[in-house]
Amino acid sequence: MRHQFLATACAAVAGLAFFTGGQAVGAPASSFTPAQRAEIVGIMRDALQNDPSILTDAIRSIREKAEEQKQDSTLAAVRAHQTELQTAPDFAIRGNPHGKLTVVEFYDPRCSYCRSMMGEVDSFLSRHPDVRLVEKVVPVLGSNSVLDTRAIFAASAQGKYEVMRKVLMEDTTKPSMERIVELARANGIDPKKLTADMDSPQTIALINTNLDQGRSVGLDGTPTFIFGTAAVAPGALEPDQMDAFLDRARRG
Numbered sequence: 001m002r003h004q005f006l007a008t009a010c011a012a013v014a015g016l017a018f019f020t021g022g023q024a025v026g027a028p029a030s031s032f033t034p035a036q037r038a039e040i041v042g043i044m045r046d047a048l049q050n051d052p053s054i055l056t057d058a059i060r061s062i063r064e065k066a067e068e069q070k071q072d073s074t075l076a077a078v079r080a081h082q083t084e085l086q087t088a089p090d091f092a093i094r095g096n097p098h099g100k101l102t103v104v105e106f107y108d109p110r111c112s113y114c115r116s117m118m119g120e121v122d123s124f125l126s127r128h129p130d131v132r133l134v135e136k137v138v139p140v141l142g143s144n145s146v147l148d149t150r151a152i153f154a155a156s157a158q159g160k161y162e163v164m165r166k167v168l169m170e171d172t173t174k175p176s177m178e179r180i181v182e183l184a185r186a187n188g189i190d191p192k193k194l195t196a197d198m199d200s201p202q203t204i205a206l207i208n209t210n211l212d213q214g215r216s217v218g219l220d221g222t223p224t225f226i227f228g229t230a231a232v233a234p235g236a237l238e239p240d241q242m243d244a245f246l247d248r249a250r251r252g
Helices: 002-020 034-050 053-080 112-116 118-127 143-158 161-170 177-186 191-197 201-216 239-251
Strands: 093-095 101-107 131-137 224-227 231-234
Touching: 053 231, 093 118, 101 239, 112 118, 112 161, 118 131, 118 161, 118 239, 131 143, 131 201, 143 161, 143 177, 143 191, 143 201, 161 177, 177 191, 224 239, 231 239
Parallel strands: 101 131
Antiparallel strands: 093 131, 101 224, 224 231
């Protein structure tokens, strides 16, 4: 984060130097004498010393423009891959399966922010009965995430995707095969079949499909929500934020 901030600041300073160095739009460098250029630089230097918000505002403007460009690029990718993104096995679709608007959620079962959003997502679907939610499990946080994701998908072969997803994302015990077997047995899941299905080609294909789709839209992290084709919202969201993004998607 520090290097990103420094790069942004340098860009802002370079932009200021561009103007104060006699390279103003519509005015060639030769139109200013060395004395005039020195005077302009001095004026800008004094302004920055007396009002540092000038530089802060410049940095903010650069960041906002970069974010807008990134959002535009991401939304273009979402539109290009809309069909794949909004398609998932029946077990990974929540809310209204015939809903008028689709929201896609990329999540990692070991992600603390994803876990904190579980109740918020439930409430969101309760508030909006016309929403179809498509879950995309992506193990992006290492081997423990891969282990849990394999178990979640494997449980779908026994009609227990939602059960395994919930118990694993609520569990605070260190992940292990032994713990997965214990949780499976406690929740009516055949542990022997689950273990075998964790290594099945179907399970691996489901994981790779979600990862490929995440890469196709430049997924930065989890959770990430895609509201129709109108907004991509990374990170944990407040209820009013989710509702606002949904309203934008409805209008779009």
